[in-house]
Amino acid sequence: MRLVDVTRTINIEKIAGKMRGVEADVVIAEYPFTIHINDKELVTLLCSPTHLEYLALGFLQSEGFIQDDSSIKNIEFDEEKGYINVHIYNGERILNEKAFGKRTLTTGCGKGTTFHDVAQSLASDPIHSKMMISTEKVFEFVNQLHESAQIFRKTGGAHISTLASEQEMMFVHEDIGRHNALDKLFGECIMKDVGFEDKIIITSGRISSEMLIKSAKRKIPILISRSAATQLSVELAEKAGITLIGFVRNDKMNIYTNGWRIV
């Protein structure tokens, strides 16, 4: 791990029944990471300090600042200082457009475009992927993800997400923010030139509309969570042609939409 550790050990007071004493405890780090575009400060994300370059690129793609790596002129990245400056083509124009755009703040961290515009654009161009996976594979992925969750196990304060092909988990990221964990996956895809359209996302975090929209923008056909999905994410998944699965635990799961992809 670079920069600062992902977790820190600190001395705290613990109470258990009638006992009270000072003990070492592991807490999750929360790191303010500032992203610049064309020398202009854009935003500070609070995140787990791992793979910050992936986080930056995934975030910029989620927010529409870049399309893919062809949008990028060059990147100045100082991992020690937690500094990134992404030089993009048409930066001035895009920054101006965004400055006058509307903001949507979500349960996580969505913003940038008007919520209703996004919902409409998903519906107008749904995903037609014929990809299917078996229920056994869904359970296998979720169990594998759960076993990989090292930071969560230490601190109880992290989310974990993976991008998988039909066969196997390809990339895994943990972060204090469930949106950051997704953006790190997307950023890794951009840097390694991996396509999205035949992939599956599996996450420990709840699926809100913004989690759904992040996946839908990449045309990812299957989105799986160990936790709950909101009513709006279910509606959007239906419109976007996404198979949305929640509450995968033991031998149970809820298939909210497009169940034909699960065999």
Added chain:
Amino acid sequence: MRLVDVTRTINIEKIAGKMRGVEADVVIAEYPFTIHINDKELVTLLCSPTHLEYLALGFLQSEGFIQDDSSIKNIEFDEEKGYINVHIYNGERILNEKAFGKRTLTTGCGKGTTFHDVAQSLASDPIHSKMMISTEKVFEFVNQLHESAQIFRKTGGAHISTLASEQEMMFVHEDIGRHNALDKLFGECIMKDVGFEDKIIITSGRISSEMLIKSAKRKIPILISRSAATQLSVELAEKAGITLIGFVRNDKMNIYTNGWRIV
């Protein structure tokens, strides 16, 4: 409940072992709520559709648009349409200042002011409240809160928070977003003219730096969570003079900072 229901019942496919069938399931609603200031669209929050006027006022106070109810000229609120337009004094000046400010996006939804500025201002004016509570009371509050969590019990997708005096829980709000649940509490305080400085916050949600900052800005001396606290929230609680408690479960708790208030 007004507007739309807080939960929706929809038919989904459920898999349990070798069984697969369509069943009714309850999912949590996610409602896009747009806040206007002096006729200008400011932000769309995705939230649970309850007590939207509290949410708006709490949010505006968290973000520094209003100080208290004396900052407000009048409020146009159409609950059916999910529309609120808050007319504030010095609106033009404040909106201009904010437009040129920097944004911090957090694991939840913080933004508005530079993160480092906020951290510094907390440290320069710490909380000196002599308030204390017993460990028994901490356990009692957390159990009571857990029992009140109706939406969570139905959907697994909500956070619950309460504002309590030394003696009892005063206000309780549930929301898909843990930040929204806090802002609803603060909004209710503004509208009912209830002070913050002798109060306790108890929440189901994780304590990130932004949750801590929201409480610290109101000079609330004690912040209690059933879940984890991040390293940064612990550092900020130390600087701000806040008693921060996490992982309150059964007869156990972690006291991260200023344990002298817990007797």
